[in-house]
Amino acid sequence: MxxxxxxxxxxxxxxxxxxxxxxxxxxxxxxxxxxxxxxxxxxxxxxxxxxxxxxxxxxxxxxxxxxxxxxxxxxxxxxxxxxxxxxxxxxxxxxxxxxxxxxxxxxxxxxxxxxSAFPGPKFGVQGVRDLLGVHDRPLVMSIFKSVIGHDLGNLREQFLQQALGGVDLIKDDEILFENPLTPLEQRVEACMSAAREAERTTGQKLLYFTNLTGSTFQLKANAKRAIAAGANGLLFNVLAYGFDALAELAADPDINVPIAAHPALAGALYPSLHHGISASLLLGKLMRIAGADLSLFPSPYGSVVMPKAENLAVMEALLDPTLPQKPAFPVPSAGIHPGLVPLIMGDFGPEVVVNAGGGVHGHPGGSAAGGRAFRQAVDAVNSGSTLEAYAQKHEELSIAIQRWGVRTS
Amino acid sequence: MxxxxxxxxxxxxxxxxxxxxxxxxxxxxxxxxxxxxxxxxxxxxxxxxxxxxxxxxxxxxxxxxxxxxxxxxxxxxxxxxxxxxxxxxxxxxxxxxxxxxxxxxxxxxxxxxxxSAFPGPKFGVQGVRDLLGVHDRPLVMSIFKSVIGHDLGNLREQFLQQALGGVDLIKDDEILFENPLTPLEQRVEACMSAAREAERTTGQKLLYFTNLTGSTFQLKANAKRAIAAGANGLLFNVLAYGFDALAELAADPDINVPIAAHPALAGALYPSLHHGISASLLLGKLMRIAGADLSLFPSPYGSVVMPKAENLAVMEALLDPTLPQKPAFPVPSAGIHPGLVPLIMGDFGPEVVVNAGGGVHGHPGGSAAGGRAFRQAVDAVNSGSTLEAYAQKHEELSIAIQRWGVRTS
CATH class of the missing domain: 3.30.70.150 (RuBisCO large subunit, N-terminal domain)
Incomplete structure (x- = not known):
């Protein structure tokens, strides 16, 4: 041999x-x-x-x-x-x-x-699309406005408003840990009931990525508790636990929901020219080999910035067709508003998740309007229209453009 | 409240x-x-x-x-x-x-x-000293010359030679993983039998830190297998698994042996001025809170270098009396030879582990002589003698000084 x-x-x-x-x-x-x-x-x-x-x-x-x-x-x-x-x-x-x-x-x-020892993402780009039944456009993800100190009712209402805007994915904040106000299983039940309520209005499916936290050796049990309570996605702070923890979670047949890798702590590792691990390896190739279905990383557009060349290298590693593991969704995050959607889709192509927080909740018409503005922006680009033209018949997008403008480069 | x-x-x-x-x-x-x-x-x-x-x-x-x-x-x-x-x-x-x-x-x-949630090191400086019955001098640790590709017989012989020199601690190489030539339990049995054999000659106790590796969720089981096979210490690549894995291993009452934290991957995190986590926090305070009984880090003397101020800050964090967790042994590593012992003891004080590889195995008289030279160097400094004076009646130290010299600053 x-x-x-x-x-x-x-x-x-x-x-x-x-x-x-x-x-x-x-x-x-x-x-x-x-x-x-x-x-x-x-x-x-x-x-x-x-x-x-x-x-x-x-x-x-x-x-x-x-x-x-x-x-x-x-x-x-x-x-x-x-x-x-x-x-x-x-x-x-x-x-x-x-x-x-x-x-x-x-x-x-x-x-x-x-x-060959790594099954990789269970779902990947195609599998996540299949779960949602969305195959013809970038996905839209939103995050909570604020989570710490909020009770279940408040969290549910935040979830509902986001969901009503037609976003595809909602994720927990990465700093939401097990706590008396919104404990894991009750949080999942509250949010998933809001998801079902929104579905009756929007007619579309939604994945909720619950933050998987706690002690290392309880991660599998916590993941299964969340899933048993109805969670159809998990958010995981991979670098706080190591890539192997992700690999083993992803390889567990009972953890049958997509996993979104959060880049928390990544800034301790990738930005230095002289030390550490490159972003494309850390947040791209390794996340995918270990089994992340989606990988979040700082967008090149916002206040928390990663240079565009590094961004695209992360994206390429997540989508590279030569790796045996399924491709994973790139999720450039931070500083995203609807006026950036043409740029994001131009930079990243069709297999991208447009992820926003302030760009959803800061919409003058509220969070649901914010979600709709993003969906309209995606539809505009997908249909070959400019945002400005599309906005003439889509009020939420029009308001968003007035609020944040359109960035073309 | x-x-x-x-x-x-x-x-x-x-x-x-x-x-x-x-x-x-x-x-x-x-x-x-x-x-x-x-x-x-x-x-x-x-x-x-x-x-x-x-x-x-x-x-x-x-x-x-x-x-x-x-x-x-x-x-x-x-x-x-x-x-x-x-x-x-x-x-x-x-x-x-x-x-x-x-x-x-x-x-x-x-x-x-x-x-208060962290029991910290089970043994710490005092506990490790108690296990060895050595309270009046720095400890001496040696590492294998090479491990990959060697079979049990060879590893045992390397272990025996080091042990015969009178070192207190022997650790696996951090890159020795589960492998067909020296699988965990057989490796532990072979090395511990060599330890007992050496004890009959040296009359002194010895701790063997077996490398704890494998998949995250098997770490506890692997640690217990090693201990059941006789291991009286564990080496752990903490940063590859996260601090929580160490914390949970250290908190497990059945893992009743000291844990030495290896700094593998630490260079991705501490050296940059602008990014990452300081060495004193990464390899000092966090290792101790999480439960490392010993923490290895690059010495300021060798080829793999950490500036002396950072070294001393790591040491201070490991020994700081204001933390509730037991103090942990600082183990400055790399480039150590017997002629450096006065400097090490001057820089670090009495609570330090003198750790050497090449400085033991490179001794012209062999590894056992190398170990003895280190013990003699420690005894020299402890008795207020210069190395040169002490070497006049101690052949191994004398040869070591001829080989490597004495560094006074």
Missing amino acids: QPSYSKATYRLYDDKADFHKKAEGIAVGLTVGSWTELPEAAKEQMQKHLGKVVSVSIHDPLDAAPGERYADITIAYPDVNFSRDIPAFLVTAFGKLSMDGKIKLTDIEPSADFL | QPSYSKATYRLYDDKADFHKKAEGIAVGLTVGSWTELPEAAKEQMQKHLGKVVSVSIHDPLDAAPGERYADITIAYPDVNFSRDIPAFLVTAFGKLSMDGKIKLTDIEPSADFL
Whole structure:
């Protein structure tokens, strides 16, 4: 059998390093530990455990200022060295190495064998669309205006107003934890009853992503409690628990609802040029391999900003057709109003979730009107119309445009 | 009852921001969501959920260059807003906020109420000393030379040689996962039998920290399997699984052995000036609250370097007498040889674990001699002698000094 390798790519900044030597040091140091001093017989036995340098691409322009010289280094790690879980691969490829200078993990390319251990998203883009019966337009998600300190009745009313606007998805706030005012099961029951009430008006289905929280070893039980109470989606702060927790939740046949990955804490990991893990890997590829059906990340439009190139790289990783796991929905979030919908659909294409909070609740006609304005904006772009033209016959959109304007770039 | 608050402190870089306004925005935005527009009756109800600005300390010298202006901002979050687990507090205090500009989480000060949910280290400094019967000197830990691709016999022999040198603690490599050559229980049995064999020669006790790996929801079971097989310590890659996994392992009465926290992946989080989580919080305070009996981190002496000020801050957080959790052993790691022992003991004081790999195995007399050289170096400093003077009657130390020299600063 051919040995199988999983690759990791790093960007390493150093004004002087011999990057080729550094790459060899990684390939040996993070696998068999030492090589040149091994006796020949030992080398033969160790060969299949030895990492390999795949490529070293040095960026060192003649006029490089201090701090500008870097190399992109790709190392192949033998799959035989680690178990089929994300902690094992990340600890192998970036455990100790993360602390070794100015180095950022920019991508991984797990082997087919490694990937085969991950069923990935249960639903993915197509499955979420099937659940909703919506196949011809981007989805619209809204979030609660505020949740902390509110009781069940208030939360239900907020839910109902959003739902009446015709949004497809409503998610909990990621900072809503188990609490006496809106405990998990009662919250689910209240919100799902509002969903059914709204459905009678809108005639459309709705997924509610309940925030899955609590102690690690209770996550599966909590997920199942939420589902038993009627939840048809889960929101999960993946990075607070690690990718493996998501992978195991997604692989559990009893957790048969879509999971939306929240990027809480991601800003501790992706924004630095010199350290951490790239956004496309962290919020794109890893979230999808681990099984997120939707992945939220900061949009390039709002106040909490991720540069557009990084945004699109996250999107590409979530949709990349070469990965065996189902594609997951990109959900660029924060600062979204109806006037941005043409831009979002232009940047992200049709497989995107338009997610808004203030852009829904801040509508002068209320939250339901805010949801309708978003749906109208999506319909406008989908029908080839400008927002301005479409707004002439759609009042909520017209009001939204007066409130927030239309951004074309 | 007085409302109880847990605090978080951030360093926020911005050349122009109104830091006071920014702090208010955090205190409101990450708790009740909005405040000024609330009706008075709602304010009364929401007051106990509202975050408070504790302090804003602006660093803005007249001659500040671009990028140098920052503020240290402390916010108090009402405990009533989150459950008593580390994911809930981190997601509250740094979930979304981590993505909001150049901001680093530098410290937290959880309330007594929050802290009371965490039993912390089962053993801590004193408990680990009691297990070993060593109370009058720093402990010495050694790590395997190489583990991947080695079979049980080889691993046992490596273990035996280290143990014969008189080290107190031996830890697995953090990249040793479940594998056919050295599966968990057999590895524990082989190493513990080597420990008993060495004990008959050295007359001293030894703790073996087996690497706890695998899927999240199997961690407890794996820990108990290792313990049933005889393991008297566990090594855990905390950051690959999240702090809550550690907290729950440490709180489990059946996991009655010390846990050493490995810093794998920490370099993705602490080194950036502008993003992430400070080393003292990540590898110090949080590890201790969650229950690590020992915490490893990059020493300021080796090739994988953390600045000395950060090292000492990690140490202080692990030993800080004001925290209710037991103090945990600081384990500065990487690049340690016997000639560094005076420096380590000078920098860290008596409650430290001297941890070495190459400094043990690279000894010209072999690994056992390497261990003895470390023990002699510790004894030298403890007895007020210089290494050079002590080496005159201690051959292994003498050889180590010839090999690596003595570093005095």
